[in-house]
Amino acid sequence: MALEQVAGEPSQEERGPEAFSVSLRVNGVVYELEIEPRVTLLDALRERLRLTGAKKGCDHGQCGACTVLVNGRRVNSCLTLAVMHEGDEITTIEGLGTPEELHALQAAFVECDGFQCGYCTPGQICSTIGMLGELRAGAPSHVTADLGSPEIELSDAEIRERMSGNICRCAAYPNILAAIRQYASGDEGHR
Amino acid sequence: MRSFTYERVSDSASAVAAASRPGAKFISGGTNLLDLMKLEIERPTHLIDISRLPLDAIEDLPDGGLRIGAQAKNTEVASDMRVRTRYGVLARALLAGASGQLRNKASVGGNLLQRTRCPYFYDPAAACNKREPGSGCSAVDGFNRSHAILGASDACIATHPSDMAVALSALDAEIEVVGEGNSSRRISIADFHVLPGDTPHIETTLRAGEMITGVVLPAPPPGRHAYRKVRDRASYEFALVSVALVIETQDGTITSVRVALGGVAPKPWRSAEAEAALLGQASTTAQFRAAAAAALMGASPRGHNDFKIELAKRTLVRTLTDATEQAERV
Numbered sequence: 001m002a003l004e005q006v007a008g009e010p011s012q013e014e015r016g017p018e019a020f021s022v023s024l025r026v027n028g029v030v031y032e033l034e035i036e037p038r039v040t041l042l043d044a045l046r047e048r049l050r051l052t053g054a055k056k057g058c059d060h061g062q063c064g065a066c067t068v069l070v071n072g073r074r075v076n077s078c079l080t081l082a083v084m085h086e087g088d089e090i091t092t093i094e095g096l097g098t099p100e101e102l103h104a105l106q107a108a109f110v111e112c113d114g115f116q117c118g119y120c121t122p123g124q125i126c127s128t129i130g131m132l133g134e135l136r137a138g139a140p141s142h143v144t145a146d147l148g149s150p151e152i153e154l155s156d157a158e159i160r161e162r163m164s165g166n167i168c169r170c171a172a173y174p175n176i177l178a179a180i181r182q183y184a185s186g187d188e189g190h191r
Numbered sequence: 192m193r194s195f196t197y198e199r200v201s202d203s204a205s206a207v208a209a210a211s212r213p214g215a216k217f218i219s220g221g222t223n224l225l226d227l228m229k230l231e232i233e234r235p236t237h238l239i240d241i242s243r244l245p246l247d248a249i250e251d252l253p254d255g256g257l258r259i260g261a262q263a264k265n266t267e268v269a270s271d272m273r274v275r276t277r278y279g280v281l282a283r284a285l286l287a288g289a290s291g292q293l294r295n296k297a298s299v300g301g302n303l304l305q306r307t308r309c310p311y312f313y314d315p316a317a318a319c320n321k322r323e324p325g326s327g328c329s330a331v332d333g334f335n336r337s338h339a340i341l342g343a344s345d346a347c348i349a350t351h352p353s354d355m356a357v358a359l360s361a362l363d364a365e366i367e368v369v370g371e372g373n374s375s376r377r378i379s380i381a382d383f384h385v386l387p388g389d390t391p392h393i394e395t396t397l398r399a400g401e402m403i404t405g406v407v408l409p410a411p412p413p414g415r416h417a418y419r420k421v422r423d424r425a426s427y428e429f430a431l432v433s434v435a436l437v438i439e440t441q442d443g444t445i446t447s448v449r450v451a452l453g454g455v456a457p458k459p460w461r462s463a464e465a466e467a468a469l470l471g472q473a474s475t476t477a478q479f480r481a482a483a484a485a486a487l488m489g490a491s492p493r494g495h496n497d498f499k500i501e502l503a504k505r506t507l508v509r510t511l512t513d514a515t516e517q518a519e520r521v
Contacts, residue, residue, distance in 0.1 A: 020197060037197035037238065040225070060226050061293060073266075073295045079222045080296065083197055084240055131291055139270040142286040142426065147275040164426035165290025 020083050026051065027095030037083050042066045044082035045092060053093035053122045057167070064166035067123040067130070068092050074130025076165075093122035096129065105129065105183045114179035116170035124166050128180050131162045154184055192228050199240040203404060204373045209239045210400040211371075217241050217402055219262060220296040222289075223305040230313065232306075232322055242298070246404055249273065255410030261300030261367075261403040265289070265355070268299060278408060279416030280435050284358035284453075287420040290427045300403035303356055303366065303383065304395065307349035307457075308429055309338065320346045321391040336495035337431065340487075340503070342456040347391030348493055350454055351384060352429050357453035358418060360461045361435040364408050370401040377407065384458035391457075413447050414439025419510040420453070421502060430454030432503045434510040440474045445515075452486065455503055462486040465507065479511040480504070 019034040024044065031049055042059075045051045045068070054077055057065035061076040068077045069091040097103030102110070105125050115121045135158070138150040143161045152158065159180050160173075168176060195214075200206040209215060214236030218224055221242075227233040247262040249271050257278065259268055268274055269285035289297065311317040311329040318327035330338055330348050338348040365377040384395055397403075417436045422428040433453035439446050448469045452460040465486035472478045483504035490500045 036194065038192045038194055038228075059229065061222055061290075064290065064292060067292055074292050075296045076222070076292045079225050079293075081197070081218075081221065081225070081238075084199075084218075084221070084242060086199075127292065130295070134266070134270075134291065137270070139266060140275065140282065140286060142283075144286075147279055147282055148272075150272070161426050162291055165292045 022083050022086050024082065024085060024090060025088065026090045027092060033082070035082050037081060039082050040078050041080045041082045041085055042077035045077060051092050051094050055119055055122060057119070063120070064127055065120050065123040067127040067166065069126055069130055072130070072133055074127050093126055096125065104186065108179040108183040112175045112179035112182060114176040115172050120166060120168045124168070124176055127163060127166045132184060156181070193231060193234055195235055196237045197240065199243065201243070203244060203369050203402065206239055206241050206244065206402055207369055207371065207373060207400055210402065212237050215239055219298040219301045220264070222293050222297045223301065227306060230315065232313065232315065241402065257408045259299055259406045259408070261298060261405050263299050265294040265297045265299070265302060269294065277411045278362060280361055280418050280437055281355065281358040283416070283418035284354040284435060287418060287433070288354040299406055302353055303403060305352055308352045309349035312349060321349060324390070324392045331493060334495055335493045337429070338493060338496050339456050340490040340492045340496055340499045341460055342386050342458065344387045344389065344391070346389050347387035347457065349391070349457060351456065351458050353459070354418070354420065354430065354433060354453055356380065356384070356459040357433055357435045357451045359406065360451040360459035361437055361449040362408050362411070364406050366403055367405040367407055368397060368401045369404050370398055375404065380459065381461060387457050412437045412449055415514045417510050417514045419506055421506050432499055432506045434507050436510050436514055438511065438514050440515050443473055445469045445472055445474050450486065450507070452503060455499055464488060474515040476508065476512065479508045482511070483507040
């Protein structure tokens with residue numbers, strides 16, 4: 001009997017609790033999902049919505065490959081639950097640019113050769129967009145000399161510090177820095 | 192990750208009521224809790240989502256202090272101009288911790304409750320009295336380079352990982368909590384975290400079901416603020432040693448001083464010994480060295496972390512020197 005039980009349907013405890021209804025707004029599209037509470041935002045994006053741009057590197061918030069934007073702010077999608085994001089505006093790399101129409105930052109990464117294997121790149125790009133938003137909002141960083149100044153210059157040191165949550169195991173850092181700098185200076189030029 | 196049930200609450204009273212359920216835990220930013228749940232080190236059966244509670248305001252207090260809501264994100268607190276200009280040590284400590292992504296998610300309440308990053312705590316195959324009371328401590332005779340030199344016990348030598356809490360310690364912050372019957376109380380930061388003793392699994396004086404609602408900062412102490420963190424990488428790494436300092440000098444005499452150390456103890460380590468050795472004294476290198484020696488007098492290293500004693504002393508002397516704009520003198 002015990003063997004039959006093992007081979008048969010998993011118990012309710014093993015299956016987990018009933019799925020939870022959640023409505024996720026991703027790249028402007030609303031998805032109604034029935035999802036277990038333990039599913040991370042990253043797994044929901046990749047496994048349920050088939051948006052595989054955000055990558056699972058470490059799955060512990062250490063590498064930054066899973067970085068997406070939630071209401072414009074960069075977060076590690078592996079360290080948050082999908083059910084916690086009802087009504088939030090989620091933007092993944094797929095929502096920033098397409099192969100046919102690259103986002104200017106994607107184009108800068110291509111032009112500056114800001115990658116080798118490319119696995120960390122979607123996270124690097126989403127993180128950069130969030131990081132530049134933080135800078136525009138006047139958020140200081142560990143290397144900002146004057147905490148009292150609302151205007152912070154985007155020096156190389158600022159970029160390096162602010163992007164430290166995105167690891168590149170190919171060590172394309174000099175070119176990632178160049179791509180961010182090129183994009184950010186273009187950004188300034190358009191103002 | 193083990194399965195659990197989930198609910199989102201919209202007010203503190205229902206959060207506290209929900210917490211009476213066995214196996215329940217609050218979740219806010221989730222950056223540490225989910226990390227540990229994936230490893231099955233934390234195994235809640237029910238999560239209460241408090242991230243949308245209206246507890247994220249940063250408000251001026253009539254006495255010149257500041258009240259920071261528990262749900263304020265680390266980024267919001269570090270970016271707040273009042274924190275930056277009046278509580279620079281706190282802004283600096285927050286900015287020295289984690290990454291941009293994590294600071295955008297991590298709440299002030301969660302930062303206080305984060306667990307140690309001791310590698311043996313994180314390794315289910317290792318003995319750990321904090322993870323599994325009574326199982327022993329693999330760190331005491333293990334690779335203990337990152338471990339505590341002050342306040343530890345034979346049962347546990349893990350350090351508290353927070354930078355923010357070290358600054359709060361120097362600022363005499365109070366932690367505001369709400370509990371059973373929706374009654375609230377305040378706990379001083381000095382009493383909030385506890386030393387391991389024989390019960391390293393008990394880390395705070397929070398009672399079962401209590402939820403942090405805010406952090407109250409008294410009016411800032413006078414003088415210059417500094418937070419200096421020494422770590423193995425320039426960014427995104429936990430402290431080997433850190434120093435939170437607020438110091439005022441008048442005509443070369445130290446008239447007010449607050450010193451707290453991070454990365455060296457199981458809790459944010461306010462150093463009354465260093466403060467006593469500095470207050471009313473001349474702000475000279477000799478005095479700074481005496482204060483550093485006093486601060487580390489009770490240190491008991493475990494082998495690989497012997498270097499932390501000298502590192503902590505030098506970091507404190509350097510921070511004092513910079514903050515008092517004192518030229519290095521022998």
